[in-house]
Amino acid sequence: MQLAFWVRRAHKWIGLLIGVQALLWMISGLYMVVVPLEVIHGDHLAHVPTERLNPSASRITQAQLHESHPGITSIRLKVLLGKEVYEIKQDKKVSLVDAVSGKTISPLDRDSIIALADAAYVGEGSIRSIEWITKAPQEVGARPVPLWAVHYDDVDPGSSTLYFSPFSGDLVARRHELWRWFDFLWMFHIMDYEEREDVNNTLLRVASITGLAFALSGAWLLFYSFQRRRQA
Template identity: 80%
Template sequence: MQLAFWVRRAHKWIGLVIGVQALFWMISGLYMVVVPLEVIHGDHLAHVPTERLNPGGRRVPLGRLHEVYPGITSIRLKNLLGKEVYEIKQGKQANLVNAADGVKISPLDREHIVALAEAAYVGEGSIRGVEWVTKAPREVGSRPVPLWAVHYDEPGKTTLYFSPHTGDLVARRHELWRWFDFLWMFHIMDYEERENVNNTLLRTASITGLLFALSGAWLLFYSFTRRKTA
């Protein structure tokens, strides 16, 4: 049958084109189901300690804060290394202010960041370096810089990223996460930003894979029907 000949040929060439990408899909998919997501996120390496606020603590009145820091869009009271601080946001800009006297304490210096890292880190390594980051590495994505990067000397090569303006732990990165990110790039076929799951290349590959599966299914059905009529 002429149709079967062309379907078989198309199935073969489509398989050659899509086969490598299908292999990457299976390898990356296997990694994603074998390694738990909470491990990828680094939840086992660092946590954010929570401390209760002191209901009777002496604090600067909020009205005074609005006078000293005009244009405030939000205020949050929190604990930072055992001391109460206000996290003040003025548009996109954030700062930390000592809740007791209203003195600005951000950007946090290296000593503060090391103390925050030691309070958050629950792994088995020790700090091998603290880096002031002004150009965001790919692994922190679009998070605003500058950042403090605390690197640990352990097999997973853990790095904790802290905001100097809020003291928040904004990212946990380690080798399992980096492998996940690398395989995710192949999985979604976005080789630049590694974020766009609706890119043209992925759509094309998906449609090609569907054609491969449909042509294979047709050939299977055709082979059975041909045997019955033989």
């Protein structure tokens, strides 16, 4: 039958085209299933210590903050390294202000970041280097720079890095070798080879449709072969 000939040929060539990508989908999917998501996120690597506010502390008022920092859009009182501070936002700008003296203490210096990293890190390594980053690496995505990067010499999970904001003091990202492998495989899984974020890109759609065509042509050939046997 002429139709069966062309379906069989199309099935073969589609299989050659989609086979490598299908293998990558299976390998990356297996990694995502085997390695727990909380490990990928680095929850075991670092935690943010919680410190309670002192209800009887003497602080400057929010009215004083508005007077000394015009254009404030939000104010948050928190504890940073045992000291109460205000985190204020002026449009997109974030600053830390000492809640007692009213002095601006951001951007945080190297020693403050070391103290924050020591308080957050729960791994078994030690600090290998500290880096002031003005160009965001691939592994922190679109997070605003500059950032402090604290690199560790740990073996498990390996080459860990904690990223801190110098303006808020927040731990904004935890990265390690298992996360980097996940990110690498995720790139192949969603077929976004640049930003590694678009799960609805054209290349992935084409590959998915091609894979569907491969499956449907294979199902048709299987049904056709059973029909031929029955007729024989």
